[in-house]
Amino acid sequence: MTRRLTIGPFNRVEGDLEVALDIADGRVASAEVSSSLYRGFEHILLAKHPLDALVIVPRICGICSVSQSAAAAAALAAATGLEMPPNGRLASNLILACENLADHLTHFYLFFMPDFARAAYRRRSWHATIERRFKATVGEAPREMLPARADLLRLMGYLAGKWPHSLALQPGGTTRAITATEKVRLFTILREFRAFLTTTVFGDVLENVAALGSADQLAAWANGRPADFPRFLEIAADLGLAHIGRASDVFLSYGAYGHGRGALIDDEPLFARGLWHGGRLPFAEPLISEDVAHAWLHGDRPQHPQQGETRPLTGEFSEKASAYTWCKAPRYDKRVAETGALARQMVAGHPLVRALVAADGGSVRARVVARLVELALVVPAMEGWMRALTPGEPFCHPWQLPDQASGVGLVEAARGALGHWLRIEDGKIAGYQIIAPTTWNFSPRDAAGVPGALEQALVGLLVGANESVPLAVQHVVRSFDPCMVCTVH
């Protein structure tokens, strides 16, 4: 027996999401993921002054705001061949890291964990603790997490004026030079944030978390440890979260925190750029394309984003019966790729993350582990970038805007690979295309009928006969940390 289940509005994801499931014999047989909001940012950007992109694109998304700025600044810099001074690079890394870590915490504490506090899990041994800590809007954990998140925002207050929607990230660097005494204050604030991670999230020092290298080590480390990450691992083991949510196991990362290993300008990024598909593969930007076969958009064939356009259907939607979303279908060399912290750590080669995927493939557990391990990896890197800031040296290089140019900005947002493709003609924006992380993860089918990453990850999930909003489906959906407002912009 097959039944159709439509789930929406999907709360505790950023933005508008609807998931339609065909359920046969108690399992998901196929899934369609739909983004139900269209705002048209790529159209809004046309004919604007190129630097106005820095005002407009952060406003695509209030949770990936700085990432959008960073991608635009990178595209503009690429269009002019501009390099930032070391201070600008370090400050940009710090600002982006603040947003990404804040987003990881917001996801874990406010979006993802509250599902385990639901009454449906009341017979589980861990439920009482989890309900007390994570019950949506009233749990005690956010009382500890939100002030820690505010530490990261205060760092951005110094480095970027405010969050979200700052103009501090520029093609030539950052607009806010840090003084010697402010550098001291940055350290002080970050130290407080580190203490929160140590005490509340991990119950251990960050270095020990970062050094975990296998599933056995992880299990031994977590056993009985009174902190939130070990509590999640206990739930994951009990509910089998390592065995649900597998997508294509093709992982894409644009590489995060440029020149991130030290202060030298030619250093490697902290997390490498590349593709993982059974092994590490080199990344080639021209292999990216977008397809609109199942979107309420005009277009008849896959396009590289530099040639792409975004034009909504406005009349008879029924004329395109194949369409079910505003989201395009991005593909890398025709492959469905997953992106996010898991992909980032797969490509970068974190031993624990690679081990988890080698054993079970991509999963709900692996995605959450990668996100939290990243907290432990990035904070020490931030301390290094802060140490390398040199008050008195420049933060921003001046530059001239070309009349004709094109550029690509590829960065890593918290939730994965974010790309901006920019074309300037006669001193104005003539083309602007964006592929956001969740455009990859929550892609619809392509012209060949191949489902997107989440659509694949949902297939096979058990759904109870009485479940209208199946819990397993919610765990899998939220494990990607979707940002729907970025997805369709």
Added chain:
Amino acid sequence: MKLLWLQAAGCGGCTQSLLGAESRAGVLAQFADSGLDLVLHPALSEASGDETLALLQAAADSRLPFDILCVEGALLRGPNGSGRFQILSGSRRPVIEWVRELAARARYVVAIGSCTAYGGIVSAGENVTEACGLQFDGDQEGGLLGADFRAGSGLPVINVAGCPTHPGWIVDTLLALILGALTADDLDAWQRPRFYTEQLVHHGCPRNEFYEFKASAQKLSDLGCLMENMGCKGTQANADCNLRPWHSVGSCVRGGFACISCTEPGFEEPGHPFMETPKVAGIPTGLPIDMPKAWFVALAALSKSATPKRVRENARSDHPLISPGIRKSGRK
């Protein structure tokens, strides 16, 4: 009081901003302790899918009484008035229909952010999506609900404008409603709470000495005043961003970039590049509010000629090159 929060066509940034509110245990605890019950918030509530739809339907049918409706995001009327550009997931109905129904049931309707108040960034350019605000379309009265709309309390839509809004503006507005301390007289001409719009961004600007002497930044990251060259509207923008800094320490001008007057209807289409000051004959066209042009020109000429070397040199650097002199007091 019971609060229902809907996200329309926005970026979610006002919720993200709100979560950064600086209180000892965070804003959720502050709400709970103040008697504000978050019945539904798309980013925070446990309910999802059918559970959410049931709550919304009950609220729309008056079976679930509530007090405050917060809407976050522009209202999309397109294409062709259908609202099809934003369907409330799972309901097959446009978000604008839900907003109209729920607004009719609320004692207070609060527009969170400039998109919700006036259309904001989503209405920029050709406005293909026919985006507007709850009770304004740009600076024109009307919007989705119409100029005559009044919530159950008799108040029009309360516009907590800003892109994003400062967390304190939302918290103060909601807590004032709980205390019964917000009346029609407390709203300005754009229906914004006057407590934050009866100041200028200029007030408390740390660049004031540079402003006084018209010692202007020439390029990004310079310390000087951002008004003459860099597009800053702080002397005209209604908001208390520098009296009530962001995250205790920041603001746009503190971050080294222009105030773009994001609390104002129409800020999204300033008619010039955001980061450049439009000028006629070398004089900025947007003068400080309440200041006659002739006086501004005369004062600018005088103050430029009187600029101390320290202020002039520091204005064009990203860090102070010359320190203020040290005053020696007392007679010994």
